[in-house]
Amino acid sequence: MRVGVVTFPGSLDDSDAARAVRLAGGEAVRLWHADADLHGVDAVVLPGGFSYGDYLRCGAIARFAPVMAPLVEAAQGGLPVLGICNGFQVLCESHLLPGALIRNDHRKFNCVDQELVVENASTAWTTGYSAGQRVVVPLKNGEGGYVADDATLDRLEGEGRVVVRYAGDNPNGSYRSIAGVANERGNVVGLMPHPEHAVEDLTGPGTDGLVFFTSVLKALVDA
Amino acid sequence: MARVVVDVMLKPEILDPQGKAVAQALPRLGFDGIAGVRQGKRFELELDGEVTEERLTQIRHAAETLLSNPVIEDYAVHVEEAR
Numbered sequence: 001m002r003v004g005v006v007t008f009p010g011s012l013d014d015s016d017a018a019r020a021v022r023l024a025g026g027e028a029v030r031l032w033h034a035d036a037d038l039h040g041v042d043a044v045v046l047p048g049g050f051s052y053g054d055y056l057r058c059g060a061i062a063r064f065a066p067v068m069a070p071l072v073e074a075a076q077g078g079l080p081v082l083g084i085c086n087g088f089q090v091l092c093e094s095h096l097l098p099g100a101l102i103r104n105d106h107r108k109f110n111c112v113d114q115e116l117v118v119e120n121a122s123t124a125w126t127t128g129y130s131a132g133q134r135v136v137v138p139l140k141n142g143e144g145g146y147v148a149d150d151a152t153l154d155r156l157e158g159e160g161r162v163v164v165r166y167a168g169d170n171p172n173g174s175y176r177s178i179a180g181v182a183n184e185r186g187n188v189v190g191l192m193p194h195p196e197h198a199v200e201d202l203t204g205p206g207t208d209g210l211v212f213f214t215s216v217l218k219a220l221v222d223a
Numbered sequence: 224m225a226r227v228v229v230d231v232m233l234k235p236e237i238l239d240p241q242g243k244a245v246a247q248a249l250p251r252l253g254f255d256g257i258a259g260v261r262q263g264k265r266f267e268l269e270l271d272g273e274v275t276e277e278r279l280t281q282i283r284h285a286a287e288t289l290l291s292n293p294v295i296e297d298y299a300v301h302v303e304e305a306r
Contacts, residue, residue, distance in 0.1 A: 099294060103241060147294075
Protein backbone atom coordinates (compact mmCIF):
# COMPACT_ATOMS: atom_id res chain seq x y z
CA MET A 1 0.00 0.00 0.00
CA ARG A 2 1.35 3.40 -1.03
CA VAL A 3 0.89 6.30 1.36
CA GLY A 4 1.76 9.78 0.08
CA VAL A 5 3.42 12.35 2.34
CA VAL A 6 3.17 15.93 1.10
CA THR A 7 6.09 18.31 1.54
CA PHE A 8 5.21 22.01 1.49
CA PRO A 9 7.89 24.70 1.73
CA GLY A 10 8.37 24.82 5.51
CA SER A 11 7.15 21.31 6.28
CA LEU A 12 9.14 19.88 9.16
CA ASP A 13 7.93 16.39 10.00
CA ASP A 14 7.52 14.99 6.49
CA SER A 15 10.51 12.63 6.83
CA ASP A 16 9.27 11.35 10.18
CA ALA A 17 5.80 10.79 8.73
CA ALA A 18 7.29 8.85 5.81
CA ARG A 19 9.34 6.81 8.25
CA ALA A 20 6.26 6.01 10.33
CA VAL A 21 4.53 4.76 7.17
CA ARG A 22 7.49 2.46 6.46
CA LEU A 23 7.68 1.19 10.05
CA ALA A 24 3.98 0.37 9.82
CA GLY A 25 4.70 -1.75 6.75
CA GLY A 26 3.62 0.62 3.98
CA GLU A 27 5.44 2.26 1.10
CA ALA A 28 5.94 6.00 1.62
CA VAL A 29 5.63 8.14 -1.51
CA ARG A 30 6.96 11.68 -1.28
CA LEU A 31 4.61 14.24 -2.82
CA TRP A 32 5.62 17.84 -3.56
CA HIS A 33 3.36 20.84 -2.95
CA ALA A 34 3.59 21.80 -6.64
CA ASP A 35 2.53 18.36 -7.91
CA ALA A 36 -0.52 18.38 -10.16
CA ASP A 37 -1.64 14.87 -9.15
CA LEU A 38 -1.32 12.38 -6.30
CA HIS A 39 0.80 9.78 -8.16
CA GLY A 40 -1.88 7.14 -7.58
CA VAL A 41 -1.33 6.82 -3.82
CA ASP A 42 -3.83 4.96 -1.61
CA ALA A 43 -3.77 7.47 1.26
CA VAL A 44 -2.12 10.81 2.11
CA VAL A 45 -0.49 12.31 5.20
CA LEU A 46 -0.19 16.08 5.53
CA PRO A 47 2.71 16.47 7.96
CA GLY A 48 3.54 18.93 10.70
CA GLY A 49 5.72 22.00 10.35
CA PHE A 50 5.33 25.61 9.34
CA SER A 51 4.17 25.56 5.71
CA TYR A 52 4.85 28.90 4.01
CA GLY A 53 6.24 30.19 7.32
CA ASP A 54 2.73 30.13 8.86
CA TYR A 55 2.25 33.48 7.09
CA LEU A 56 -1.27 34.95 7.14
CA ARG A 57 -2.71 32.05 9.20
CA CYS A 58 -1.34 28.55 9.78
CA GLY A 59 -2.23 26.47 6.71
CA ALA A 60 -3.92 29.35 4.89
CA ILE A 61 -1.47 29.49 1.98
CA ALA A 62 -0.78 25.74 1.82
CA ARG A 63 -4.47 25.27 1.20
CA PHE A 64 -4.01 26.80 -2.26
CA ALA A 65 -0.91 24.76 -3.21
CA PRO A 66 -1.37 22.94 -6.54
CA VAL A 67 -1.36 19.48 -4.91
CA MET A 68 -4.34 20.45 -2.74
CA ALA A 69 -6.84 20.59 -5.62
CA PRO A 70 -6.60 16.85 -6.47
CA LEU A 71 -6.22 16.06 -2.76
CA VAL A 72 -9.45 17.81 -1.75
CA GLU A 73 -11.32 16.10 -4.57
CA ALA A 74 -9.92 12.66 -3.68
CA ALA A 75 -10.65 13.21 0.04
CA GLN A 76 -14.26 14.05 -0.79
CA GLY A 77 -14.34 10.81 -2.75
CA GLY A 78 -13.16 8.76 0.25
CA LEU A 79 -9.34 8.77 0.06
CA PRO A 80 -7.94 8.39 3.60
CA VAL A 81 -6.18 11.63 4.60
CA LEU A 82 -4.44 12.31 7.91
CA GLY A 83 -3.43 15.86 8.88
CA ILE A 84 -0.96 16.15 11.74
CA CYS A 85 -0.43 19.51 13.48
CA ASN A 86 0.19 21.91 10.56
CA GLY A 87 -1.52 19.29 8.38
CA PHE A 88 -4.61 19.54 10.62
CA GLN A 89 -4.52 23.32 10.21
CA VAL A 90 -4.35 22.87 6.41
CA LEU A 91 -7.36 20.50 6.48
CA CYS A 92 -9.38 23.04 8.51
CA GLU A 93 -8.41 25.88 6.17
CA SER A 94 -9.43 23.66 3.23
CA HIS A 95 -12.83 23.07 4.88
CA LEU A 96 -12.30 19.32 4.71
CA LEU A 97 -12.65 19.47 8.49
CA PRO A 98 -14.76 21.91 10.53
CA GLY A 99 -13.37 24.47 12.96
CA ALA A 100 -10.01 26.22 13.13
CA LEU A 101 -6.82 26.29 15.19
CA ILE A 102 -5.79 29.45 17.03
CA ARG A 103 -2.89 30.43 19.28
CA ASN A 104 -2.59 28.47 22.54
CA ASP A 105 -4.52 30.25 25.31
CA HIS A 106 -1.36 30.49 27.45
CA ARG A 107 0.52 31.98 24.44
CA LYS A 108 3.53 29.69 24.84
CA PHE A 109 4.87 27.00 22.55
CA ASN A 110 3.99 23.66 24.09
CA CYS A 111 6.19 20.56 23.82
CA VAL A 112 5.10 17.60 25.96
CA ASP A 113 4.38 13.89 25.87
CA GLN A 114 0.60 14.20 25.92
CA GLU A 115 -1.91 11.64 27.11
CA LEU A 116 -4.93 11.34 24.83
CA VAL A 117 -8.20 9.44 24.95
CA VAL A 118 -9.16 7.78 21.66
CA GLU A 119 -12.89 8.47 21.41
CA ASN A 120 -13.58 7.17 17.93
CA ALA A 121 -11.90 3.89 16.97
CA SER A 122 -13.80 3.48 13.71
CA THR A 123 -12.16 6.08 11.43
CA ALA A 124 -9.81 4.92 8.68
CA TRP A 125 -6.88 5.96 10.88
CA THR A 126 -7.94 4.65 14.30
CA THR A 127 -9.43 1.15 13.86
CA GLY A 128 -6.42 -0.42 15.59
CA TYR A 129 -7.33 1.33 18.86
CA SER A 130 -10.28 0.60 21.08
CA ALA A 131 -12.71 3.36 22.07
CA GLY A 132 -11.71 4.86 25.41
CA GLN A 133 -8.09 3.72 25.08
CA ARG A 134 -5.48 6.08 26.54
CA VAL A 135 -2.36 6.71 24.47
CA VAL A 136 0.71 8.94 24.84
CA VAL A 137 1.86 10.96 21.83
CA PRO A 138 4.05 14.09 21.64
CA LEU A 139 2.28 17.44 21.32
CA LYS A 140 4.33 20.40 20.07
CA ASN A 141 2.82 23.59 18.74
CA GLY A 142 2.16 27.26 19.33
CA GLU A 143 -1.24 27.40 17.66
CA GLY A 144 -3.08 24.29 18.76
CA GLY A 145 -6.26 25.72 20.25
CA TYR A 146 -9.18 24.02 18.49
CA VAL A 147 -12.17 26.34 18.12
CA ALA A 148 -15.58 26.11 16.45
CA ASP A 149 -19.03 27.48 17.23
CA ASP A 150 -21.23 25.63 19.72
CA ALA A 151 -23.52 24.19 17.05
CA THR A 152 -20.54 22.66 15.23
CA LEU A 153 -19.07 21.30 18.48
CA ASP A 154 -22.43 19.77 19.44
CA ARG A 155 -22.71 18.17 16.00
CA LEU A 156 -19.16 16.76 16.20
CA GLU A 157 -19.86 15.28 19.63
CA GLY A 158 -23.28 13.95 18.58
CA GLU A 159 -21.93 12.27 15.46
CA GLY A 160 -18.92 10.78 17.25
CA ARG A 161 -16.51 12.83 15.17
CA VAL A 162 -14.25 13.82 18.06
CA VAL A 163 -11.48 11.30 17.34
CA VAL A 164 -9.06 12.10 20.17
CA ARG A 165 -9.41 14.29 23.26
CA TYR A 166 -6.75 15.57 25.66
CA ALA A 167 -6.70 13.59 28.91
CA GLY A 168 -6.21 15.55 32.14
CA ASP A 169 -5.51 19.29 31.99
CA ASN A 170 -6.33 21.02 28.72
CA PRO A 171 -2.87 21.85 27.28
CA ASN A 172 -3.83 24.72 24.95
CA GLY A 173 -7.38 25.96 25.51
CA SER A 174 -8.94 23.76 22.84
CA TYR A 175 -12.73 23.91 23.11
CA ARG A 176 -14.01 20.79 24.93
CA SER A 177 -10.39 19.53 25.06
CA ILE A 178 -10.64 18.38 21.45
CA ALA A 179 -7.30 17.15 20.07
CA GLY A 180 -8.52 15.73 16.75
CA VAL A 181 -11.65 15.40 14.62
CA ALA A 182 -12.88 13.50 11.56
CA ASN A 183 -15.11 14.31 8.60
CA GLU A 184 -18.55 12.71 8.30
CA ARG A 185 -17.28 9.71 6.42
CA GLY A 186 -14.32 9.10 8.76
CA ASN A 187 -11.71 8.99 6.00
CA VAL A 188 -10.29 12.45 6.78
CA VAL A 189 -8.79 12.87 10.26
CA GLY A 190 -6.84 15.80 11.68
CA LEU A 191 -5.13 16.10 15.05
CA MET A 192 -2.63 18.43 16.71
CA PRO A 193 -0.54 15.75 18.53
CA HIS A 194 2.11 13.89 16.54
CA PRO A 195 1.56 10.11 16.24
CA GLU A 196 4.53 9.91 13.83
CA HIS A 197 6.82 10.84 16.75
CA ALA A 198 5.65 7.87 18.82
CA VAL A 199 6.51 4.94 16.59
CA GLU A 200 9.71 3.64 18.21
CA ASP A 201 10.84 3.23 21.81
CA LEU A 202 14.25 4.69 20.99
CA THR A 203 13.04 8.05 19.67
CA GLY A 204 9.68 8.66 21.32
CA PRO A 205 7.62 8.13 24.45
CA GLY A 206 6.53 4.73 23.11
CA THR A 207 4.89 3.26 20.06
CA ASP A 208 1.27 4.30 20.64
CA GLY A 209 1.29 6.49 17.52
CA LEU A 210 2.18 3.69 15.14
CA VAL A 211 -1.41 2.44 15.28
CA PHE A 212 -2.60 5.42 13.17
CA PHE A 213 -0.45 4.13 10.33
CA THR A 214 -1.12 0.41 10.76
CA SER A 215 -4.86 1.19 10.97
CA VAL A 216 -4.96 2.90 7.58
CA LEU A 217 -2.89 0.14 5.96
CA LYS A 218 -5.33 -2.45 7.30
CA ALA A 219 -8.31 -0.33 6.16
CA LEU A 220 -6.81 -0.20 2.66
CA VAL A 221 -6.15 -3.95 2.55
CA ASP A 222 -9.66 -4.73 3.80
CA ALA A 223 -11.27 -2.34 1.30
CA MET B 224 -3.73 54.44 -8.15
CA ALA B 225 -6.45 53.43 -5.74
CA ARG B 226 -6.12 51.70 -2.41
CA VAL B 227 -8.60 49.27 -0.93
CA VAL B 228 -8.24 48.31 2.71
CA VAL B 229 -9.36 44.99 4.15
CA ASP B 230 -9.57 44.80 7.94
CA VAL B 231 -9.75 41.33 9.47
CA MET B 232 -10.76 40.75 13.10
CA LEU B 233 -11.32 37.61 15.13
CA LYS B 234 -15.03 37.06 15.77
CA PRO B 235 -16.07 38.36 19.20
CA GLU B 236 -16.66 34.87 20.61
CA ILE B 237 -13.16 33.65 19.65
CA LEU B 238 -10.46 34.01 22.31
CA ASP B 239 -7.67 36.41 21.30
CA PRO B 240 -4.55 35.49 23.32
CA GLN B 241 -2.42 38.15 21.60
CA GLY B 242 -4.91 40.92 22.33
CA LYS B 243 -5.07 39.72 25.92
CA ALA B 244 -1.27 39.92 26.23
CA VAL B 245 -1.31 43.49 24.92
CA ALA B 246 -4.15 44.39 27.31
CA GLN B 247 -2.08 43.10 30.22
CA ALA B 248 1.03 45.01 29.12
CA LEU B 249 -0.67 48.41 28.79
CA PRO B 250 -1.31 49.08 32.50
CA ARG B 251 2.25 48.01 33.32
CA LEU B 252 3.41 50.91 31.14
CA GLY B 253 1.02 53.31 32.83
CA PHE B 254 -1.68 53.33 30.12
CA ASP B 255 -4.76 53.03 32.30
CA GLY B 256 -8.46 52.89 31.59
CA ILE B 257 -8.32 50.44 28.68
CA ALA B 258 -10.92 47.76 29.29
CA GLY B 259 -9.90 45.35 26.54
CA VAL B 260 -7.80 44.87 23.39
CA ARG B 261 -8.53 42.81 20.30
CA GLN B 262 -5.75 42.42 17.74
CA GLY B 263 -6.53 42.15 14.03
CA LYS B 264 -4.93 42.41 10.62
CA ARG B 265 -5.03 45.20 8.04
CA PHE B 266 -4.35 44.55 4.35
CA GLU B 267 -3.72 47.47 1.98
CA LEU B 268 -4.37 46.46 -1.61
CA GLU B 269 -2.95 48.80 -4.26
CA LEU B 270 -4.99 48.63 -7.46
CA ASP B 271 -3.91 49.34 -11.01
CA GLY B 272 -6.45 51.91 -12.13
CA GLU B 273 -9.82 52.78 -10.70
CA VAL B 274 -11.98 51.05 -8.11
CA THR B 275 -15.04 49.57 -9.77
CA GLU B 276 -17.93 47.65 -8.26
CA GLU B 277 -16.71 44.56 -10.11
CA ARG B 278 -13.25 44.78 -8.61
CA LEU B 279 -14.69 45.36 -5.14
CA THR B 280 -16.72 42.18 -5.56
CA GLN B 281 -13.49 40.38 -6.47
CA ILE B 282 -11.72 41.80 -3.44
CA ARG B 283 -14.57 40.75 -1.14
CA HIS B 284 -14.22 37.26 -2.58
CA ALA B 285 -10.46 37.33 -1.89
CA ALA B 286 -11.17 38.58 1.63
CA GLU B 287 -13.41 35.66 2.45
CA THR B 288 -11.31 32.96 0.77
CA LEU B 289 -7.71 33.92 1.55
CA LEU B 290 -7.36 37.07 3.67
CA SER B 291 -9.75 35.87 6.37
CA ASN B 292 -10.98 32.53 7.65
CA PRO B 293 -14.76 32.94 7.99
CA VAL B 294 -14.84 30.21 10.64
CA ILE B 295 -13.07 32.46 13.14
CA GLU B 296 -12.78 35.91 11.55
CA ASP B 297 -14.90 38.77 10.18
CA TYR B 298 -13.68 41.19 7.53
CA ALA B 299 -14.54 44.68 6.35
CA VAL B 300 -13.60 46.20 2.99
CA HIS B 301 -13.34 49.94 2.40
CA VAL B 302 -11.89 52.18 -0.27
CA GLU B 303 -9.26 54.61 0.98
CA GLU B 304 -9.73 58.19 -0.21
CA ALA B 305 -7.03 59.50 -2.55
CA ARG B 306 -4.52 61.76 -0.84
